[in-house]
Amino acid sequence: MIELTKEYLENIKHLIAEKSDKEIRLLLSELHPADIAEIYDELDLRETAYIYPLMDEDKAADVLMELDEDARGRLLKELPPELIAKRFIDYLETDDAVDLIRELDEDTQEEVLSHLEDIEQAGDIVDLLKYDEDSAGGLMGTEMIVVNENWSMPQCIEEMRKQAEEMDEIYYVYVIDDDERLRGVLPLQRLITNPSVSKIKHVMKKDPIAVHDNDSIEEVAQTIEKYDLVALPVIDSIGRLIGRITIDDVMDEVREQHERDYQLASGISQDVETSDNVFLQTAARLPWLLIGMIGGLGNSMILGGFESNIASNPKMALFIPLIGGTGGNVGIQSSAIVVQGLANKSLKKEEIWSQVLKESAVALINASIISLVVFIYNFFTLGDRVVTASVSLSLFAVVIFASMFGTLVPMALERIKIDPALATGPFITITNDIIGMMIYMFICVSLS
Known part of the structure; x- marks a missing residue:
């Protein structure tokens, strides 16, 4: 393992500029492929293309697979199919070779396969390409x-x-x-x-x-x-x-899946990295931001319909953030537990209604405690019995609804083959915010 300091990188860049092939070969021979891949991330495409031929074939292939997917894609676009076949595919195990082939367009895939000298290896790769990449067949290798x-x-x-x-x-x-x-x-x-x-x-x-x-x-x-x-x-x-x-192949896939789920739960609609350009990151984030904006406008419309009630009792407005925030938090907690259970198979189909009952009991306890604490606080500090009662009843109802909604939505998404991680993100927060506001306003008006 190396420490990738500024001085270290400057030395490598200097060796490349001076075309000191002997020194570069010696340096690369002492490094692990993962360390070389880390160095590549700091070099431009010209520098990367220069030092690649200076490595032996086995290490060059391993370094390619250690590269970030975007960096590997950029490099592959600069290389002819024959070179990809003879310098990389020939030296990779079949599972890695298939992963690499999948990153190429169909025409390039055919050209690369046509340049493979080992017909048996080419046949194995073609067979593995037929499998879904998210299946065991798409992940396996044939070397054993x-x-x-x-x-x-x-x-x-x-x-x-x-x-x-x-x-x-x-x-x-x-x-x-x-x-x-x-x-x-x-x-x-x-x-x-x-x-x-x-x-x-x-x-x-x-x-x-x-x-x-x-x-x-x-x-x-x-x-x-x-x-x-x-x-x-x-x-x-x-x-x-x-x-x-x-x-190692399984852990790489699981890590990538967790990253996708985390981004999805955070309201990012596609896989992005910090190194991606501004337009790609904007395209990934904007859809849920627009949906959130629509949800906010919906809330504004709801509050606008009760403008006269809020004007007659301004204290009602003080608890709008509390109602929305509590509903969102409760919903995310409930959905996160269900999504985790669905992901690790600890929540089985026959246990779904048992989980719903358990979540109902938890929601009832949490709703009772939260509403009671807020009731006691408002009773001694607010001096308005209508608002005090409205806030407590609303919190009780919102916690119950958010818990059930957060529990049932990921189960429903799983049943219709949509990633349940979607339920732990803005979708739950926005929906609970709107429904919670409607509940609060309805109770306030009813008790006024």
Whole structure:
């Protein structure tokens, strides 16, 4: 790990300007691909394009995958398809190669694949591109050690040596039958302690944990977390072993999903980074801001309809922010709990109404306490019994409504296949603000 200081970057820029290829090669050979990617973020496109050919192919490919998606996209646009194929794709594992291919337009994808010399690798990539990128099949790679259950231990070791020559990392040894169906996993400990066993099936660990190719990334992540795995085999509908997923790929996908959900909950309609230009960031933020503005205008119209009531008792206006703020906060709390439960599968379909009842009980307790505290405060400080009663009753009703609304909306969105994270953002806040204001005004007028 390096400390990316201003002096360090200036030295690299100086070496590039002086075309000191030998010194640059030496510097890059000592750095991890992630550190080089961090340096690339601070260089312009010309400087980046200059030092890329100075790395060996394996490291250059790893650095490319470590780059930020936008930076990688800019670089790929400057490179010819043949160079992408022979300098990057050839040196990537299939899951990374597929991720890279997906970032290219269709015409470029075809050109890159046509330049691959390894027909088997090209075929694997084409097969993986058919999967939804949010599924286990779209995330898996095909590099793995596979042995047959009927092999002897010496034969197994010999085959493992041949397969391992083309792999960077080995996580598990998977055991299949003659029909390529997954039958077990061969732990290293059993491999060492049973050197002369007649057949692998006598020492393998049977019934391995696996996922199907059409399972979602969320299901894959939950399986890896539940069983503390570093890799997970992927099987097709009839149980044949077709690939494996590693924990680093899963964590990258989960992190990206959480970032998208956080931005969505914050009212940002598309994925943006701090490095994105002003127009992209504006386009991502403006839609919900406009919706919020419409919600504010709706509130103004509601208050305008009660202008005479507010004029006759100005103290009513003092509690408008309290009603709106409390409703928004309660709604976000309720929806956040439900969204979290839906995301980690701790909230099951058969438990939905149980959760609604539980949230009703929590809402009843919270509403009683909040309205009572405000009632006591206003009773001794406000000197207006109508407003005191109106505010307390309104708070009670708003908390109950906001809790139910915040609970039911994400469930409804989940059912119609819309990301429930939408319910934890401005949507809940704006709706609760408008409904809360209507409740408050109606109660005030009714008690006046």
